Amino acid sequence: MATARTAAADGTGRQPRARPTQQERSDATVEDLLAAARALFATAGYAATSLDAVCERAGVTKGALYHHFAGKKQLFSAVYTREQERLAARISSAYLAVAADPWEAVFEGSRAYLEASLDPEVQRITLFDAPGALGWEAMRDLGVNCRELTYKGIARAIRKGAIPDRPADPLTSMLYGGLSESAMAVVRAADPQAALAEALTDLRRLFDALAAGS
Amino acid sequence: MATARTAAADGTGRQPRARPTQQERSDATVEDLLAAARALFATAGYAATSLDAVCERAGVTKGALYHHFAGKKQLFSAVYTREQERLAARISSAYLAVAADPWEAVFEGSRAYLEASLDPEVQRITLFDAPGALGWEAMRDLGVNCRELTYKGIARAIRKGAIPDRPADPLTSMLYGGLSESAMAVVRAADPQAALAEALTDLRRLFDALAAGS
DNA sequence: GACAGAAACATACTGACGGTATGAAACATA
DNA sequence: TATGTTTCATACCGTCAGTATGTTTCTGTC
Numbered sequence: 001m002a003t004a005r006t007a008a009a010d011g012t013g014r015q016p017r018a019r020p021t022q023q024e025r026s027d028a029t030v031e032d033l034l035a036a037a038r039a040l041f042a043t044a045g046y047a048a049t050s051l052d053a054v055c056e057r058a059g060v061t062k063g064a065l066y067h068h069f070a071g072k073k074q075l076f077s078a079v080y081t082r083e084q085e086r087l088a089a090r091i092s093s094a095y096l097a098v099a100a101d102p103w104e105a106v107f108e109g110s111r112a113y114l115e116a117s118l119d120p121e122v123q124r125i126t127l128f129d130a131p132g133a134l135g136w137e138a139m140r141d142l143g144v145n146c147r148e149l150t151y152k153g154i155a156r157a158i159r160k161g162a163i164p165d166r167p168a169d170p171l172t173s174m175l176y177g178g179l180s181e182s183a184m185a186v187v188r189a190a191d192p193q194a195a196l197a198e199a200l201t202d203l204r205r206l207f208d209a210l211a212a213g214s
Numbered sequence: 215m216a217t218a219r220t221a222a223a224d225g226t227g228r229q230p231r232a233r234p235t236q237q238e239r240s241d242a243t244v245e246d247l248l249a250a251a252r253a254l255f256a257t258a259g260y261a262a263t264s265l266d267a268v269c270e271r272a273g274v275t276k277g278a279l280y281h282h283f284a285g286k287k288q289l290f291s292a293v294y295t296r297e298q299e300r301l302a303a304r305i306s307s308a309y310l311a312v313a314a315d316p317w318e319a320v321f322e323g324s325r326a327y328l329e330a331s332l333d334p335e336v337q338r339i340t341l342f343d344a345p346g347a348l349g350w351e352a353m354r355d356l357g358v359n360c361r362e363l364t365y366k367g368i369a370r371a372i373r374k375g376a377i378p379d380r381p382a383d384p385l386t387s388m389l390y391g392g393l394s395e396s397a398m399a400v401v402r403a404a405d406p407q408a409a410l411a412e413a414l415t416d417l418r419r420l421f422d423a424l425a426a427g428s
Numbered sequence: 429g430a431c432a433g434a435a436a437c438a439t440a441c442t443g444a445c446g447g448t449a450t451g452a453a454a455c456a457t458a
Numbered sequence: 459t460a461t462g463t464t465t466c467a468t469a470c471c472g473t474c475a476g477t478a479t480g481t482t483t484c485t486g487t488c
Contacts, residue, residue, distance in 0.1 A: 132346040170416035177395020178388030185387045202384035213423035
């Protein structure tokens with residue numbers, strides 16, 4: 001019987017070819033591993049997720065995993081990076097929609113970050129496990145991260161005179177950390193819907209107060 | 215030769231008696247375990263700390279550890295609880311010193327929390343490892359925790375009219391999370407001293423703005 | 429003070445998991 | 459087609475959290 005490796009003569013070129021190139025093979029494996037890892041890390045958490053489980057779900061063995069990743073920590077780092085990129089995309093999108101008003105843009109970016117961080121899976125990866133598993137330095141040195149975006153938005157708002165002049169770093173920490181904690185609190189509130197509404201209302205007041213400050 | 219169990223006839227009663235009571239034995243062992251665990255958790259981190267290492271440092275075996283604690287997680291929980299109690303004591307002290315002014319008291323409490331959280335060992339336990347190891351619910355249900363103190367302070371400031379009326383929860387999250395993130399950023403700044411000064415200056419402005427808000 | 433029972437610990441062991449070593453299969457290049 | 463490299467599979471090791479069981483130390487009672 002044929003071993004099912006019949007060539008797909010479709011026009012898309014997206015189905016696996018009869019003889020996939022090494023790059024394609026590699027990419028597919030990495031993709032499978034990342035998807036499996038993300039699913040398990042997001043639900044069971046970093047510590048409770050075994051690499052064997054990841055490999056089984058991805059349909060490969062540890063040989064493949066350790067060929068593409070240096071270890072569990074680096075695998076998680078890759079998952080975390082992707083998550084940050086997805087979050088950053090949402091933030092940027094919300095920010096750019098009202099970029100004409102520098103301070104309002106920061107508000108919309110903050111709202112986007114808060115709402116995106118309500119997903120328990122996102123929380124588990126980015127807020128609970130990442131600090132302990134990666135450390136602060138590794139989280140910062142990722143190229144794309146949401147804290148950096150927050151900083152840039154605030155710095156721009158200051159440059160444009162939308163809020164009183166000040167160093168941008170302290171406010172960045174307060175806002176970014178505050179939003180992260182808010183996200184954790186909101187989803188665990190008795191009424192998450194109401195809690196989110198309250199959080200956004202308060203965030204609005206906070207932004208207004210900051211803009212009005214001397 | 216005598217087995218060195220000569221009774222200490224000192225007046226203090228603090229030295230180990232010739233026949234220590236079970237309570238004393240227990241307490242001493244628990245104390246040794248907690249001290250050893252806190253030292254290792256604070257430096258190497260939760261995951262990198264083995265219970266064997268804790269036992270060796272404490273001068274006991276795993277039999278003793280598992281007699282007093284249900285497992286690694288619970289041991290860490292006990293260490294974390296102590297840390298929170300210490301922090302809460304510092305916060306309360308700073309708060310009460312200026313309790314007459316409800317909002318200023320919250321500021322002083324916040325400053326105390328921020329400054330206390332600059333210690334890398336405190337950070338490692340309370341900010342990096344605790345969320346992943348304990349989870350949010352377990353961190354909240356501790357009886358004594360700093361977030362609760364923040365909430366009470368803010369709620370009181372609202373009741374007393376020191377800041378505009380609003381629900382206390384959202385602001386609690388923003389402030390507590392912001393301070394935590396600030397502590398992590400400050401100690402990793404190029405010039406921590408200057409970063410702390412900037413953070414406190416900005417915190418002052420934030421408090422003024424919140425008090426002035428409509 | 430002898431003794432039964434319980435509390436406080438010690439010792440030996442197991443299973444699971446992260447990581448490594450080594451070899452085979454798939455692909456690339458000539 | 460032959461050779462080297464990439465990609466992965468398999469077998470194995472060390473470590474560590476947790477358990478099972480035995481031993482010592484204390485407590486209450488006669």
